[in-house]
Amino acid sequence: MSFIKRVSRDQVLLLPDCLDDYVDENNKVRFIDEFVNGLDLSECGFTYPKERLDGRGRPAYDPADLLKLFIYGYSYGIRSGRKLERACKVNLEVIWLMGKLKPDFKTICDFRRINRNAFKKASAQFTLLCNKLKLISGDFIAVDGTSIKAVNNISKSWTKNKLNSALKKYEKEVEKYLGQLEELDEAPSPNREEKQNKLKSSLVKNQEKSQELKKLKQKLDTTDKNSICYNDPESRPLKKGRKSTVGYNVQHAVDDKNYLIIAAEVTSESCDLGSLYPTIKAASDVIKEVKGANLLADKGYFSNEDIKACEDDGYQSYIPEKGCPMEGKGFYGKPEFIYNEYNNTYTCPAGQILQKYQNKKKDCKTYWIYKSPEACVNCSRKDKCTNSKSRSIQRWEHEHVLENVRERMKAKPNIMKRRSAIVEHPFGTIKRHILTGGYNMIGIESAQAETSLAQLTYNLNRVLNIVNFSEIMSFLKGRKSFWQKHVQNHLLMSSYINTKAIKMLIRQKNQVNSLIILV
Known part of the structure; x- marks a missing residue:
């Protein structure tokens, strides 16, 4: 039986292969290279190395090259400094991306540690690129949190x-x-x-x-x-359901059009309560057009102050309310009591009127108490309402904001299914393929850096699956400059190519120039 014969390892090649030929025209590394080349790294906060004044010593690596390495590594779940060092030597895509540079693992890890605050701005720049490509609608924004393990043990x-x-x-x-x-x-x-x-x-x-x-x-x-x-003092024990871990609570704001992440914030809070407005505020700081969007979140975010802050900024909130304690005891819940705005009274299920009784302050919030002790004495439904002498209803001074949210939830009862479809997709992808096993670095700032890299690479992979590669590359650079650069790179290799190949390149250059003139 005959097989395909391989090339002998000791065969001498008179015409060495061009490195650019090993990378397909639609390869992801070409997009990463072009995207990073178009960034203003100093504006993002990346520190440029300063060579010694006396001119001695080896020059440092360009931050752009190391940023490209990290974007490529995180997009394939390669986050270890030693594995990235090895990829620079054996991975053809990385060799092309790095231009045959081979930094050691300490240089790679030091770059990530020193520039940990700059990755967030670089990720925001890619989110702005997605917005320019009209991949973000800003119609529905889903917010949710997940726990990611820190460098620690329970x-x-x-x-x-x-x-x-x-x-x-x-x-x-x-x-x-x-x-x-x-x-x-x-x-x-x-x-x-x-x-x-x-x-x-x-x-x-x-x-x-x-x-x-x-x-x-x-x-x-x-x-x-x-x-x-012990290991990471800034991390916290987190418990969701039956699972417990030591890590960080990561908040994501995800757009509904293409499931792209607009903002990803790392917190050390053990629950999601109080994280709604800061997360959506971080999203609006990146893309101003999301202001006024429909905001989707689960009942773990139902906080009076957060909801009011979002409503004051123009967001339309869809958040299910937590169950009433009285309903858990088998009594009438607060929704059974109808508020009369004109008379400032409540009507109970038995038809009795509850008058405003007194004011109450709790946690810097003002509440009004409504009750009618006389009506509760001989009420026929008292056994279904309360086991106390009388039933009282508590109303927040901005209760109308919460009532608007309840009305929206009644109008769209299945909206929470849409929320989970939007926000759970990025969580599963990031935790399964990018941040597998949790964070590699210690501290909340370092965790934020890794989260921003995960956000950038997730969005990058999504965009390359959604948009035609040639179209997005044309957006990053003009078609004319692309062809000129392509021809120039081939002409630089002319010293290694025989005369026949040079003539072929000249003909190709003439064809390209004619195409440029037509364009």
């Missing part, structure tokens, strides 16, 4: 409750070993000395661990934090 993270339970456990162990030592003293056995040594060793270990936890508890009591993490 066993190296301590909360107050976890510390107290661990201290009780070790104290019980110490008491147990002390009791067993006393029993050995009272009832000697043949292996008494050996057993005593084992018990004393275990006793010392538990006592040392108990003392260590006591010091940790004292340190935690002196701070306003609820937890302490």
